[in-house]
Amino acid sequence: LILGSVADSLLELGEFGADRSGGVTREAWTPDLFAAYEWVGERMRALGLEVTVDPAGNLLGRWNVGNGGAVLVGSHLDTVPSGGRLDGALGVVGALHAVARLQEVGFTPARPVWIVAFMDEEGTRFGASYPGSRAFAGEDITRYGEFHDADGVTLAEAMSAHGYDLARAAEATRIGDVRAFLELHIEQGPVLEAEGKQIGVVTAIVGQRDYRLQLRGQANHAGTTPMRLRYDAFVGAARIALGLRDYARAQAGVTANVGRVTVLPGGSNVIPGFVELTIDLRAPKVASAAAAEQAVERLVAGVAREEGLEADLEQTSAADPLELDPDLVEMVEQVASGEGASTLRMPSGAGHDAMVIGRRVPAAMIFVPSVGAISHSPDEHTHPADLERGVQVLAAALRQTAS
């Protein structure tokens, strides 16, 4: 089994779950995902790795050389419905190619190297968040057992159908044997392309606060109610959306989004008496996340007071940011430069398995540019030369970490 170009490998792998949209639908605990595991597993074995799928459904290929904690390298093979060929897959295929290149040049690691494809990174099928890497890192994932997909199949049932037992997922915990984690991924954003940089050196994975905000004013006749006697919930929502934008623009790496908005009663000639909206707030540091949280609360309270609205702000989820290991960040930057790549330090605005693993052991992420910032779409694309460069940098970082 000879590996061709990285792009060719991704094309081949993309056949598993290829759908009519031209994209890839390879959700967690499906035959298509296990077929992809098989394809990767064959290539792991050809590289002399010991292949297993752990009790949480993570695919592992272990290069059992050297001593001490292993260097874990990889990403995930599951996709969102009608996703692309690169999200996740690049990190696994890249690890295969990186190990192959190190073997070609006769490099022998001083410590074990494990390639991993974590189960269900996307979380779209059951709504469980990172169950594979969580189990690997020692977190209890049995709480996700009753989470179910659109057909009513629970995670526990889906695992059973493939011969797995959620109750035994804790046996997947191997983090104690791991020294560091490296993940190559597409950026899924516009920054590298906009800045003309080839490699993104990820400094942090942003923390996220999700809110549901309800604003209650007074529905009224849009013609007979003078402007100064209105309690317009949509005006309140508009001020909050703009206030959030202003705040986020002024903070390094912070983003804010109002993505879902419902305006009631919804008559063109009725002043909106009620608005419900979501706020997605992200920040790269624990301190900036806490400050942003306070800013949201202040903003909402201030607008509600000034507009005479009743505000009900509920935080629906919270994940703290993870600042990646400074030494690994430094190392990735240096080896990337050593490979002749232009680099940019940047936070990751999306979540990744590295966020889970990185809480336990030093972790680093390497980004390659996404054409047009498109991801979670059949149109997801990265230029072949950028794919090769990413794998070169991953191989160099792996060599450094495993020496």
Added chain:
Amino acid sequence: LILGSVADSLLELGEFGADRSGGVTREAWTPDLFAAYEWVGERMRALGLEVTVDPAGNLLGRWNVGNGGAVLVGSHLDTVPSGGRLDGALGVVGALHAVARLQEVGFTPARPVWIVAFMDEEGTRFGASYPGSRAFAGEDITRYGEFHDADGVTLAEAMSAHGYDLARAAEATRIGDVRAFLELHIEQGPVLEAEGKQIGVVTAIVGQRDYRLQLRGQANHAGTTPMRLRYDAFVGAARIALGLRDYARAQAGVTANVGRVTVLPGGSNVIPGFVELTIDLRAPKVASAAAAEQAVERLVAGVAREEGLEADLEQTSAADPLELDPDLVEMVEQVASGEGASTLRMPSGAGHDAMVIGRRVPAAMIFVPSVGAISHSPDEHTHPADLERGVQVLAAALRQTAS
């Protein structure tokens, strides 16, 4: 047939179409509306008026005295579904009481006095706008013939069911015999109550421009897209809503409302790529309506340019404001003061038959306060003393106009 208090008359009349909500449902061309006509018609006859229903379905009670053009006085008897007892009915009942009071004191008009209840002022059943007063004023209403209600019954069919022929509606045109129009109505807004005034002297009926605005930006990942690289259609919508509010607040009598808003794709973690919203813009003068129209266009174009959005602004309807006859406005203000009432000159933010009739002959409107600004609801209410005061002012204005 003795008329008791105005409030008692409205209670009695409110039995026709009384519904389970505690309100009144008396839509156009229904047996309940004709039953109300019968109740009013009996009382007209008791006052010696000649009662007819014209070919457009308008109820007329003519006091055929004096010479020259008649003074038309009234409003409408149809309601919105689950409406109140006052909207429209007050103007008709008030006209009955006013004529009765003038007769009691032995006043003989120098010109004919016609009480009118225009058919289908609300327009909610068929979506036709002011068909009764339009036909009376000489406008062709056959274009509404195929307009249909929720059950698929067309206006033409509904008229046939009651023995009327839409093709003959033009025969209802009597505007040439009318000298002036007086309409007593509830305010349906909060101004009189907020200002502590008893009688609103309506200076104008606002013109209305309706718009549908579509904003197209770029749907994108809310985490990976930096703030400065976003084309957020909802941010554009928010700026436009606030810009409209600021504009309207700075102009006398102008209102602006964004009442219906759709945000797509609607994911909490997706930057809104598309927003559709409605704008309801009203102004009391032709000049202020034209200026407001230009302000909307400038605002939308400016925000779209600054935010990198594509904007499609479509004017879906336009009705010019009607400035009411200055002499009649002055007269109403004087007679109201003469009756000891506190007055406020104000525009009407809602449309009325006076807008249609007032384009052909001098018209005036008299407002009484609405408790809590509630209208089009079973809770519509005006204090009995305010009802009596309104009728006193109407009677005095009628006496003045008919002298």
